[in-house]
Amino acid sequence: MELTTVWFILIAVLWTGYFVLEGFDFGVGILLPVLGRDDLERRVMINTIGPVWDGNEVWVLVAGGATFAAFPEWYATLFSGFYLPLFLILVSLIFRNVAFEYRSKGDSETWKQWWDRAIFFGSLVPALLWGVAFGNIVRGVEIDADKEFVGSFFDLLNPYALLGGLVTLSLFVTHGAIFLSLKTVGEIRSRARSIATRTGLAAAVFAVVFLGWTAVQRDGAEHFGWFVGMAVVAAVALLGALEANRRGREGWAFVGTATTLAFAVASLFTSLFPNVMPSSLDDAWSLTTTNAASTHTTLVIMTWVAAIFTPIVLAYQTWTFVIFRRRIGVQHIPTPKGVASESPQAPARPAADAAT
Amino acid sequence: MEPLDLARWQFGITTVYHFLFVPITIGLAFLVAGLQTAWYRTQQPKYLRLTKYFGKLFLINFALGLVTGIVQEFQFGMNWSDYSRFVGDIFGAPLAIEGLLAFFLESTFLGLWIFGWDRLSPKLHLATIWIAATGTLLSAYFILAANSFMQNPVGYEYNPATGRAELVDFAAVLTNKVTLVTFPHTIFGAFMTAGALVLGVSLWNLVRRPDRDPDAFRTSGRMASIVLLVAALGVAASGDQQAKVMTDVQPMKMAAAEAQYETRDHASFSIFSIGTPDGSEETFSLRVPGMLSFLAEGDWNATVEGIDNLQSGYELMYGPGDYTPNIALTYWTFRFMIGIGMLATLPALWLLWCTRKGRPLCVRRFALPVAIALPLLPLLANSFGWIFTEMGRQPWIVFGLMPTSAGVSPTVSAGEVLTSMIGFTLIYGLLAVIEVRLLLKTIKGGLPELPQPATDDTDGGNPTDPGAGPDNDDRELAFAY
Known part of the structure; x- marks a missing residue:
């Protein structure tokens, strides 16, 4: 296999990792005002992703860095072309990440309310915009003979790409709800389960329409058969996830939405190949895995680095999830000294949802 | 203003701001790891309380270092796309490797450290902060290797067919002589910065709250002073080498x-x-x-x-x-870097002298303003150092190879750059205010009390054995957001 193809696949893998992992923590952030009825419940939700959100986010940084190293022309065109959406994503991530760290370090209600808003919007905007960005990449944007993006910001807001945004948004919310049902006890768990059914159905509709629309657009593309196969797996996995969720098989439901996200990303990348960023002006101007790539020398070095270190990263990230696998509920959240502990020895809290 | 000027201003603002947090993160990660090691070895509660106290300051700072770092990676493609096309074959690799080797390590292991107090054995938990600290060093190395290519391009060949610089020798890029002197200079600078912060905070506590844990703060103050002074020697020695290398290459x-x-x-x-x-x-x-x-x-x-x-x-x-380059700016930033940096050593010398042989702190009137000003000095010196390094390279973005004016994104409008520049500047300003308030609040709060060891162990597993019934465990989390 050509090294350029290997790197195309690796970048697809990095985006898959990002969507599967950060997807659920975006979902948790968006659901924060919906499922968390009071501060304690919101803290439970935030703490389900507390130890892992930062590691999840590195996937996008490595995806960006790998694109820079392996396909500099792709990186340059994409990042300068999608300027304002990326700026909005950056602003969102800044506020959201700071919010996770700072929210619990102040006491006032206003302080927490503002950071809750930051978490909500900071999760909502990227969840939507990553889908819009991918929609545009697959659809093709105005790229000239010099590999420069010459379209405008408003060209990026076309119906197909916006639908792509709704797909990622609804999938991430569903994925996040299922993650919450898997990681919590008590009322949040049952609420998360019931909301997953509703957002999951919406996600299924959006995803099927979007993938169908993609199929119409990319009909006759080089690997069309593979694209269709993967899209079908993504759709079936989502329906499976919803059924598992309905039956209360939360682990299987999570595997289902993770599979959906992985295969949805994979199907989009497959529909692109061998392009990485098709030009809507002229097919000859499209960025491809060959005309956007680095030299063989760079790709060889990067392949060795990736081959050695990706398994190590996967091993310790998996281990982190094992360490923090236990479910949490309101009874596990430490209360600030001198507030709740003023009543001497509160009676034993009811162990909510002890069944599992 | 032209997009070029705006893009340069944005890079300057976001980079100087980012580098306020970076050296604190690097240096403080090691100081906190050192404190936790002292606790692990001696089991003295004061070391654990200091670990948690400075660990909290570390995390408040780390959050901003993290988010401003994301901007840096995106910025090359957004504002400097022609630069990215021209050097991506060489410059992209260290950035990608930084992410894969270092950034994953820092983020994942810090998550384990923050939340893992009751989930990991004490030894393993101690290892997580050391691993995260090592990650910050790796991170610095690859980023400085990338920057050093801009200062002194090596290991490449210009390919007229593709019109770009292409990699021929990656080992040469990683062992660039500019990297080899800049890395120790930057890391020693980071230790000075963290030392000054810990010393400033300790001194403030000793002067303002003399009755509150004087013994612990005396320990941390002396430790920070030694770190600061040793690091200052390292900064001077490596800076001297750097000047010679720079005279050679630029x-x-x-x-x-x-x-x-x-x-x-x-x-x-x-x-x-x-x-x-x-x-x-x-x-x-x-x-x-x-x-x-x-x-x-x-x-x-x-x-x-x-x-x-x-x-x-x-x-x-x-x-x-x-x-x-701009001569006045280069002239003065060079002097401010050295002068302000070296000024930071004086309080450390004074503190070590007046607390020698077990003496308590000899409180002086000037100690309080010194405690407040001290942490700012290395931060200023770092900023002047980077402004000197980067402005002194002008008019080149890659020295001798590509002028700065040729690197800017040709299709990004002045309005777009202006939007992001104003946006980032306002957000960064707001976050600076929030961060400083939070740091001050935490500093004033003093050392945290340690929780009483749990008396009843009937409903929970053994803390050192996280495998015991994770779902039937009603113990509170040792740490929660």
């Missing part, structure tokens, strides 16, 4: 650092000078004879090339144009 930067227009033997170094801002005419200056020759070449009588000579040499090499 003589113009060093000539501009002294505003020396004519080539001279036994060149003097001015501590300060008064005259025209660009130093072309001076009315008064305080000079050390031969010092510049020594800084540049290690020989008091060596010849140091002047700006005029270099300028005409570059015109012959690269064609007509102005190859001088």
Whole structure:
């Protein structure tokens, strides 16, 4: 296999990792005002992703860095072309990440309310915009003979790409709800389960329409058969996830939405190949895995680095999830000294949802 | 303003801001790891309380370092797309490797450290902070390797067919002589910065709250003073080496650092000078004879090339144009970096002297303002150092290879760059205010009390055995957001 193809696949893998992992923590952030009825419940939700959100986010940084190293022309065109959406994503991530760290370090209600808003919007905007960005990449944007993006910001807001945004948004919310049902006890768990059914159905509709629309657009593309196969797996996995969720098989439901996200990303990348960023002006101007790539020398070095270190990263990230696998509920959240502990020895809290 | 100027301002603002948090993160990660190791070895509660106290300051700082770092990675593609196309084959690799090797390590293991107090054995938990700290060093190395390529491009060949610089020797890129001197200089600088912060905080507590844990803060203050002083020696020694390497690879930067227009033997170094801002005419200056020759070449009588000579040499090499950086800026940032940095050592010397042989702190009136000002000094020195390094390289983005004006994104409008520049500046300003308030609140809060060891162990598993019934465990989390 050509090294350029290997790197195309690796970048697809990095985006898959990002969507599967950060997807659920975006979902948790968006659901924060919906499922968390009071501060304690919101803290439970935030703490389900507390130890892992930062590691999840590195996937996008490595995806960006790998694109820079392996396909500099792709990186340059994409990042300068999608300027304002990326700026909005950056602003969102800044506020959201700071919010996770700072929210619990102040006491006032206003302080927490503002950071809750930051978490909500900071999760909502990227969840939507990553889908819009991918929609545009697959659809093709105005790229000239010099590999420069010459379209405008408003060209990026076309119906197909916006639908792509709704797909990622609804999938991430569903994925996040299922993650919450898997990681919590008590009322949040049952609420998360019931909301997953509703957002999951919406996600299924959006995803099927979007993938169908993609199929119409990319009909006759080089690997069309593979694209269709993967899209079908993504759709079936989502329906499976919803059924598992309905039956209360939360682990299987999570595997289902993770599979959906992985295969949805994979199907989009497959529909692109061998392009990485098709030009809507002229097919000859499209960025491809060959005309956007680095030299063989760079790709060889990067392949060795990736081959050695990706398994190590996967091993310790998996281990982190094992360490923090236990479910949490309101009874596990430490209360600030001198507030709740003023009543001497509160009676034993009811162990909510002890069944599992 | 043109997109070029705006993009440069944005890079300057976001990079200087980012680098306020980076050195604190690097240095403090190791200091906190050291404190936790002291606790692990001695089991003295004061070390654990200091670990948690400075660990909290570390995390408040880390959050901003993290988010401003994301901006840096995206910015090359957004504002400097032609630069990215031209050097991506070489420059992208260290950035990607930084992410894969270092950033994953830092983020994942910090998550384990923050939340893992009751989930990991004490030894394993201690290991997580050391691993995260090591990650910050790796991170710094790869980023500095990338920056050093801009200062002194090596290991590449220009390919006229593709019109870009292409990698031929990655080992040469990673062992660039500029990287090899810049890395220790930056890391020692980071330890000075963290040392000054811990010393400032300890001193503040000792002066303002003398009854509250004086013993613990005396320990942390002395520890920080030693770190600061050793690091300062390292900064000076590595800076001296760096000046020599820089004289070799970018003589113009060093000539501009002294505003020396004519080539001279036994060149003097001015501590300060008064005259025209660009130093072309001076009315008064305080000079050390031969010092510049020594800084540049290690020989008091060596010849140091002047700006005029270099300028005409570059015109012959690269064609007509102005190859001088902003002289006034280069001259003064160089002096501020050294002067302000070295000033930070004085409080450390004083504290070590007055607490010698087990003495309590000899409180002085000036101690409080010193405690407050001290942490700012290395931060300022770091900023001046980077402004000197980057502005002294101008008009090049990659020295001798690509002018800065050729690197900017050709299709991004001034309005777009202005939007993001104003946006980032306002957000960064707001976050700075929030962060400082939070740091002060945490500092004023004093050392945290340790929780009483759990008496009933009936409903929970063994803390060192996280495998015991994770779902039927009603113990509170040791740490929660």
